[in-house]
Amino acid sequence: MTLAIEEISKSLRERYARLKDENPKARIRNLAQKMSVSEVELVAANCGDIRSTPLRGPAQDIFKELGSLGRVMALTRNEWCVHERHGRYEEIRAGKTMGIVLGPDIDLRMFFGDWKTTWAVNDGGRLSIQFFDGAGAAIHKVYVTDESDTAAYQALVEKYAEGAEPWPAVQEAAAPEDSAVTQATPALRSDWLSMKDTHEFHSLLQKHKVARLTALRAVGADLAQEVSNDLAERMLRDVAERDIPFMCFVGNRGMIQIHSGPVKKLMRMGPWFNVLEPHFNLHLDTTAIVSTWVVNKPSKDGWVTSLECFAENGDMIVQFFGARKPGVPELASWRELLVGYCPLPLAA
Known part of the structure; x- marks a missing residue:
């Protein structure tokens, strides 16, 4: 040094x-x-x-x-x-800009740009x-x-191991780019209804130059509707009680990590609601959730329903789906659970 x-x-x-x-x-x-x-x-x-x-x-x-x-x-x-x-x-694949891990336990999506x-x-x-x-x-x-x-x-x-001991060059995080459009056009809904795969959603947002929350607010209550911010905790208690396997996505600008399966052990500790399984822990600060949505997307396998929680700055905190693989319809028990949370009917 x-x-x-x-x-x-x-x-x-x-x-x-x-x-x-x-x-x-x-x-x-x-x-x-x-x-x-x-x-x-x-x-x-x-x-x-x-x-x-x-x-x-x-x-x-x-x-x-x-x-x-x-x-x-x-x-x-x-x-x-x-x-x-x-x-x-x-099953590790790590390319120049993106990567993926597809093991039965470790399931990741990497974005190597930063x-x-x-x-x-x-x-x-x-x-x-x-x-x-x-x-x-x-x-x-x-x-x-x-x-x-x-x-x-x-x-x-x-x-x-690096021979020298370089001091990390740290730069202030770049602010996320503001979406050029603050109001979605009717074409967003028609394109949404034309999706065949949930992975098309990111491209949909890019095409219409809208932020995720802008799209959710504009597309119609049968495709996305805001629900109570205590629903993430309620949903976790419900899937544990009913033994419903689900998927939990948590990410940052460089990584998304996914859990698939059921859970049983839940515990509240101050602002944090926790899943405490031997193989999977989730620690969710529910006080940070300012917006919660049930989101309904079409696919070639039928409708796919998610619960999405957002922070004050518009970033997604956590996202939940019913456990499923491509080519397999959504779990009826998951769909029934989320439909039951909605004050208005979802498209079906």
């Missing part, structure tokens, strides 16, 4: 230690916010019990080798929701690989567990 970097690191470690003493249960992300720095800078500075190693090369190269670690815990989060899933990285740095982190003995964006926010973390191959982890770190 150069002298300047060492001085910066020392200052961050001292500030972090004081703040951690005052907030012993606070996560590194929250402490970074309180310190007005990025999480990756605290990792690079080895704050607290962290001992970090920068990894060189494209994140895609490292990602393609995560399967060697065996069973791990994958973590993706945004400001308001944390998604943790145990399993193996299987992936900037990768770090191996030993936090008091807890080992992980962590991927960060240009603003220094964590995109995705892969944690070694008792079921993981620790030797394979060490081999991966040694293979990609």
Whole structure:
């Protein structure tokens, strides 16, 4: 390390230690916010019990080798929701701009445009690989567990370890582009009704130059209707009680992580409503939900219904579907549940 970097690191470690003493249960992300720095800078500075190693090369190269670690815990989060899933990285495809993981347990969609740095982190003995964006926010973390191959982890770190110890160049996150159109035209509804696959929805928004919430508000109550903001918690309690398998999508600008299956163990802790299964944890800050929608899309397999929760800035917090695969109709039990939440009929 150069002298300047060492001085910066020392200052961050001292500030972090004081703040951690005052907030012993606070996560590194929250402490970074309180310190007005990025999480990756605290990792690079080895704050607290962290001992970090920068990894060189494209994140895609490292990602393609995560399967060697065996069973791990994958973590993706945004400001308001944390998604943790145990399993193996299987069927990994990582291209220049996009990637996908299609294992039965770890199910991911990667968008590599803003992936900037990768770090191996030993936090008091807890080992992980962590991927960060240009603003220094964590995109995705892969944690070694008792079921993981620790030797394979060490081999991966040694293979990609950076010779020097560069200080991460952090830039302020770019503001999302404002959609050019604040009101949707009638053509949006006709194009919506013409969809054959739910994956066409992103292209639909791009074609009409509208934000997601603008589209939901404009398309008609039979295709999208706003419901109570307590519905995410109610829905999770209902699917647990009725044993309905569902899909839960949580993402940020670089990653979407998906759980599929039933859940049973639910627990409220302050503002956070939690799913606490051995293989799947969800931590949802329900106080951050300012808009909740039941969304109804046509497909060649029939209607597909989702529950979507949004934050004050318009970002999606979490999205839920009934568990399904392409080519298979939506679960009747899921559809019945969501239709029952709607004050007005959905198109069918």
